[in-house]
Amino acid sequence: MNRDKALQRAMPWLVTVALFAFWELFCIVTGIDQVILPRPSVVFVTLVKFAPQIMHHSLQTLFTTTVGFVVGVVGGALLGVAIGASRLVYNGLYPVLIGFNSIPKVAVVPVLVIWFGIGTVPAIVTAFVISFFPIVVNVATGLATIEPELRDVLRSLGATKLEILTKIGLPRAMPYLFASLKIAITLAFVGSVIAETVASNEGIGYLMLSASSSYNVPLVFAGLIVVAVMGVLMYAVAVWFERRMTGWAFRGSDLMT
Template sequence: MTISRRYERWSPLILLTILLLLWQLICWLFEIPEFIFPSPWQIGIQFTEFSGPLIEAAWKTFWVTMLGFGLSIIVGVLLGFLVGSSRMAYAAIYPLLVAFNAVPKAAVVPILVVWFGIGLGPGVLTAFLISFFPITVNIATGLATLEPELEDVLRVLGARRWDVLIKVGLPRSMPYFYGSLKIAITLAFVGTVLAEMTAGDSGIGYLMQSAGSQQRMSLAFAGLVTIGVMAMAMYELFSLIERRTTAWAHRGTQAA
């Protein structure tokens, strides 16, 4: 491994260490109170003191997010395939999807509470509603941008429209798909935490809301860090799967 590749691999950890040291130094020099802006050391203490509640809340948030995210993959792929494969569907459905995506999801949560009550339902549905749009758009883009010349050649060779979409369009859309997954999973965590803070009875969002109301900002920041770690771990998982399954789409990047 070359020196540049070694530095590239360790650069995120180095940058994170520098930021944490700078954060700690600022809190120490200006003597910022913990209830206003806790230092990394104070946040770390909360992880040791409240490791049990944090793990329990993180697990609840994680599987609720995965339920909503899994639903968003199913609906997003189906809608993306429909929108990307038909000009009529694109013209009819896409503007409605854009309008729906522009609706603040925080305004939808109270409606979901009325319909499904406090607990699991609003969290799963909010994670789904906030994360399916990127998947739909990217699948539709991958299918709609299939080169006309390539499609004409395949038609001449006897391929039907369905064959072109399934055997060429969908594989060509895989880089778009994985890119959308990496965006959607982070949005799904946002949706779950939003629902838990608004209408939840457990999870990281509920823990942060309770800690904030008691001015225990260190514990609230520990919840933020937990959400960030889970989202980053899922992002890296999809990046690994993407590199293993769509290496053909990253030849130029790997060469560079």
């Protein structure tokens, strides 16, 4: 059992090392130009060389993503509760949300520039908009999937709609909420980077755009790796909170045991 747990913990690192080793070997064997695909070793050297600039821009991206994500969590959870608890609200708002979510977010950024100008605000709003919808849908789904029999039993015992919502509905929706958070945090980074490439003079998106304009492809890949690392770390934070707040919802997931 201890060996299995150690292997499970080591697997992400082993897969990552194998991926970078294959990438390095592929570039060496094919002799591909670094303008097209730089070797990982060159990318890591670039990370060290431009560490101060990368740190500055990555902190900006982390800030805008976190703010947009937090606002998305609060707004999405509240609206999800409203939609899941009321058929009237569901019928009125859900089609509007689907239509708004169908709009490409990159098309929204120029409008945000007109409203707020170039800078931090468009990136925050884009991160919020792109992470908002999955939270709303999952929370509403968690509330809507309460068994009718359970509702009937609670009503027969004298429970009010508010009591059913707070004591049964919200705990039932918590696993759905945290499942959506793990999706939304990665989408929030996508939104921030998209906005930074169009409407910012700071952030990883801006850094990557500047590097690509000067054909510094290793720096572009360094930016991609930094965004990936930040996404994994934020995902891990969401999993940490999920384990502590909804541990009762976890079951064994290995089908072979």
